[in-house]
Amino acid sequence: MTRxxxxxxxxxxxxxxxxxxxxxxxxxxxxxxxxxxxxxxxLALVVAGGFLLVLGAFPLLAAIPGLxxxxxxxxxxxxxxxxxxxxxxxxxxxxxxxxSAARNEARYRDLAEDR
Amino acid sequence: MPxxxxxxxxAFAAVSVATAVIGFYGLRISRTTGDxxxxxxxxxxxxxxxxxxxxxxxAASFLGVAGxxxxxxxxxLWFPVGYTAGYLMLLLFVAAPLRRSGAYTIPDFTESRLDSxxxxxxxxxxxxxVGWLYIVPQLHGAALTxxxxxxLPSWVGSTAVVVVVCLTVVAGGMxxxxxxxxxxxxxxxxxxAVPLVFIVLVLAENNSPAVAAASANPTGLAPAGPxxxxxxxxxxxxxxxxxxxxxxxxxxxPDGQSARRTTLIVLGLLSVxxxxxxxxxxxxxxxxxxxxQAGQADALVLLLPGRLIGGPxxxxxSALVVAGAFAAFLxxxxxxxxxxxxxxxxxxxxxxxxxxxxxxxxxxxVPLGLAFMTDSLALAGSVGLVxxxxxxxxxxxxxxxxxxxxxxxxxxxxxxxxxGLLCGGAMVAGTALGAGTxxxxxxxxxxxxxxxxAVMVLASxxxxxxxxxxxxxxxxxxxxxxxxxxxxxxxxxx
Numbered sequence: 001m002t003r004x005x006x007x008x009x010x011x012x013x014x015x016x017x018x019x020x021x022x023x024x025x026x027x028x029x030x031x032x033x034x035x036x037x038x039x040x041x042x043l044a045l046v047v048a049g050g051f052l053l054v055l056g057a058f059p060l061l062a063a064i065p066g067l068x069x070x071x072x073x074x075x076x077x078x079x080x081x082x083x084x085x086x087x088x089x090x091x092x093x094x095x096x097x098x099x100s101a102a103r104n105e106a107r108y109r110d111l112a113e114d115r
Numbered sequence: 116m117p118x119x120x121x122x123x124x125x126a127f128a129a130v131s132v133a134t135a136v137i138g139f140y141g142l143r144i145s146r147t148t149g150d151x152x153x154x155x156x157x158x159x160x161x162x163x164x165x166x167x168x169x170x171x172x173x174a175a176s177f178l179g180v181a182g183x184x185x186x187x188x189x190x191x192l193w194f195p196v197g198y199t200a201g202y203l204m205l206l207l208f209v210a211a212p213l214r215r216s217g218a219y220t221i222p223d224f225t226e227s228r229l230d231s232x233x234x235x236x237x238x239x240x241x242x243x244x245v246g247w248l249y250i251v252p253q254l255h256g257a258a259l260t261x262x263x264x265x266x267l268p269s270w271v272g273s274t275a276v277v278v279v280v281c282l283t284v285v286a287g288g289m290x291x292x293x294x295x296x297x298x299x300x301x302x303x304x305x306x307x308a309v310p311l312v313f314i315v316l317v318l319a320e321n322n323s324p325a326v327a328a329a330s331a332n333p334t335g336l337a338p339a340g341p342x343x344x345x346x347x348x349x350x351x352x353x354x355x356x357x358x359x360x361x362x363x364x365x366x367x368x369p370d371g372q373s374a375r376r377t378t379l380i381v382l383g384l385l386s387v388x389x390x391x392x393x394x395x396x397x398x399x400x401x402x403x404x405x406x407x408q409a410g411q412a413d414a415l416v417l418l419l420p421g422r423l424i425g426g427p428x429x430x431x432x433s434a435l436v437v438a439g440a441f442a443a444f445l446x447x448x449x450x451x452x453x454x455x456x457x458x459x460x461x462x463x464x465x466x467x468x469x470x471x472x473x474x475x476x477x478x479x480x481v482p483l484g485l486a487f488m489t490d491s492l493a494l495a496g497s498v499g500l501v502x503x504x505x506x507x508x509x510x511x512x513x514x515x516x517x518x519x520x521x522x523x524x525x526x527x528x529x530x531x532x533x534x535g536l537l538c539g540g541a542m543v544a545g546t547a548l549g550a551g552t553x554x555x556x557x558x559x560x561x562x563x564x565x566x567x568x569a570v571m572v573l574a575s576x577x578x579x580x581x582x583x584x585x586x587x588x589x590x591x592x593x594x595x596x597x598x599x600x601x602x603x604x605x606x607x608x609x
Contacts, residue, residue: 030587037594041518044207051203055196055348062189075397082192083393087386090203094382097207098375105372105596112595 029112036108040101047097054089058082122430123264126437130302131279134445137295160373164380166293167364169300169442170450171198171381172388173249174256175498177303177443180389182412183496184396185404190344191396194499195389197348201355201502202385206378209356211371212517212593220457221362221509228516230583231524237531239462241508242359243478244535246455248501249358250448250482251489255497256413257444258486263414264437270487276441277483280449284456284475293367296450299442300384306439307391310420310432314398317424343558347499350560354502357509360450363457370597395419416440452478500542503560507534507567515571517593522571523581530571538563 062078070077176198183191218224221242226235254273261272283295355361368374399406399415403422406415417440420432455478456471464470508531515522515530541559545552555562575582583589 030591033591033595037518037590040594048204048207051200055200059344078189079192079393079397082189082196083397084390086196087199087389090199091379091382091386094203094206094379098379101211101375102372109596 032108032111036104039104043097043100043104047093051089051093055086058086120265120267122434123261123437126264126434127261127275127441130438130441130445131275133298133302134279134283134295134442137298160368160377160380162293162297163364163367164377164384165297165300166367167296167361167377167381168384168388169296169298169303169446170360170364171358171385171447172300172303172443173447173498174253174440174443176389176392177307177440178256178259178413178416179252179496179498180392181395181399181416182414184393185399185407185412185415188400192393193344193347194351195393197351198355199382199385199389200348201351201353202378202382204352205356205361206375206382208514209362209517210365210374210378213362213513214365214368214374215371215593215595215597216589217592219363219366220454220461221357221359221513222458222462225512225516225527227585228583228589229522229524229527230585231527234512234524234527236462237528238509238512239458241531241535242458243455244539245357245501245505245509246359246451246478247482247485248504249360249498250451250479251485252497252501253444253448253451254482254486255489256440259413260417260437260440260444263411263417264433273483273486276444276448277479279445280452281476281479284449284452284479285472296446299446300388302442303439303446304388304391306435306442307388307395307416310424310436311391311394311398313428313432314420314423318398318402340554342561343554346503346554346558346561349564350499350503350506350558353506353510353560353564354504357505357513358502359454359458359509360447363454364450372596392416398423448479499558500545503558503563504535504538504542506560507538507563510564511567511571515568515575519572519575520586520590521575521579521582523575523578524583525578525581526571526573526575529574530567533570534563534567537566 058081062081072080176195180191180194180198183194213224216224216227218227222235222239225238226232254276257272257276258269259272261267261275262269365374365377368377395416399412399419403415403419406412406418411418417433417436420436421429423429424432452475456475459477460467460470460474464474511530511534512522512527516527538559541556541563545556548556
């Protein structure tokens with residue numbers, strides 16, 4: 001058994017990529033890259049913050065008087081709320097994020113290719 | 116008390132054989148070193164998402180969550196929520212950039228980002244510690260399952276899991292692992308869902324009255340305060356994105372955007388899965404609170420079908436649950452062993468296929484020894500501590516490495532060491548103090564995670580001259596979208 005180096009498969013498009021990277025490292029290219037990174041970070045922080053706010057609201061909702069005594073199909077409502085309610089919020093946050101992140105990238109690609 | 120011993124043994128044998136068959140089938144298409152590590156990044160999103168779910172849902176999720184809900188009611192609902200929401204954080208901050216980094220492991224990432232062998236070694240050490248600590252509760256879960264369902268001694272369970280995992284990993288590597296894990300997600304889901312349906316039908320048909328109210332506390336243990344819940348959430352939200360076996364899976368996506376889509380599918384799969392342990396916990400609280408007093412909370416999922424249904428039907432359903440439990444131990448353990456073996460073989464043994472196999476044996480044997488020496492705590496609780504450790508060590512270096520140009524190797528090392536020592540110290544102190552541990556030591560994430568971040572930032576600021584010259588190039592690659600033809604470029608200089 002010979003020792004082998006672990007690297008990813010080389011792509012046929014490598015020279016094109018190198019020239020593209022050179023362009024991205026130029027001063028103008030870096031302006032676009034930095035603004036892409038900033039907008040992606042802002043997006044991630046906004047989605048995370050919004051999600052945490054909703055998450056924090058759940059225990060308050062569950063503490064509404066009488067909720068623990070009400071039932072649907074024998075399941076107390078506070079259990080239903082805390083045990084199932086947060087998952088849709090997670091999914092929706094993720095879906096919104098993916099759409100906006102892809103849009104940020106499309107905008108970057110347009111700018112970078114127009115030059 | 117035990118179910119029929121033959122049932123437990125048959126279920127374990129069936130899962131092991133299925134795992135081995137899929138593993139060996141995968142062997143035939145796994146040829147190169149690249150295949151061994153990450154399946155050459157050609158796994159379709161649904162397979163990949165199922166595999167991520169299969170690998171992630173461990174003993175803590177399958178047995179521990181229901182057990183903890185039985186013990187502490189709605190407070191314990193934060194566990195499944197945190198385990199799922201951790202994936203949201205992973206999606207927001209890590210998934211696409213990490214995939215675009217082109218590195219195969221977390222230490223590869225730190226080395227290429229910080230241009231530093233020393234930072235790589237410290238990361239490797241953290242990864243190995245996290246992996247070992249995480250395997251131990253899986254083996255405790257296996258020991259508990261074998262003890263409860265067959266009456267055999269505990270060590271049989273943990274040893275059997277380690278042997279099966281070593282055989283599959285050594286034989287097939289990551290390619291077969293992907294198929295095995297995907298299969299095991301669906302097995303775990305079925306194993307919880309089918310018995311639950313029957314339990315609900317039987318309860319409804321007999322019109323059985325609940326033994327206790329859902330809000331009744333079966334043990335008289337003090338409920339968790341806000342500090343514990345918040346600290347737990349910090350650990351779970353930030354711990355998930357540093358778990359080595361979770362991260363390595365993202366390299367199997369062809370590009371950054373598909374890494375994001377895979378994560379979205381994973382979130383859906385996890386959300387569906389966690390409804391079931393929650394339902395078992397609730398059913399246990401209402402119909403079998405005696406298990407909590409008997410100290411068998413972690414075995415709730417295993418015992419409930421037999422208790423509430425009984426007869427041959429109950430035995431069959433118990434067999435299904437036991438099979439699902441073993442799928443959980445096997446999948447998480449093998450995922451961890453693969454990622455640990457990847458790190459150990461590259462850093463210590465030179466990166467060959469033979470080195471990978473040897474490293475896999477080492478990665479599985481050490482936690483087996485640790486499992487023999489320690490006692491099982493509540494499964495979900497001990498896994499929660501591993502998340503706290505990950506959140507205090509690997510998480511800061513990933514987040515700052517991806518989003519902050521100012522990170523230096525010295526800062527990264529200082530932060531990881533600080534977080535590791537504080538959180539590790541709290542874990543050791545908590546073990547030594549036992550039941551009398553103050554809450555801030557029992558749930559350390561709320562202060563160890565900010566401390567690790569703070570030290571990492573301050574130490575990086577103090578060593579500004581060490582910001583690597585490659586930063587601009589690496590940051591560009593992490594965040595810019597791939598072009599259609601330009602996938603799979605390596606950033607690691609070897």
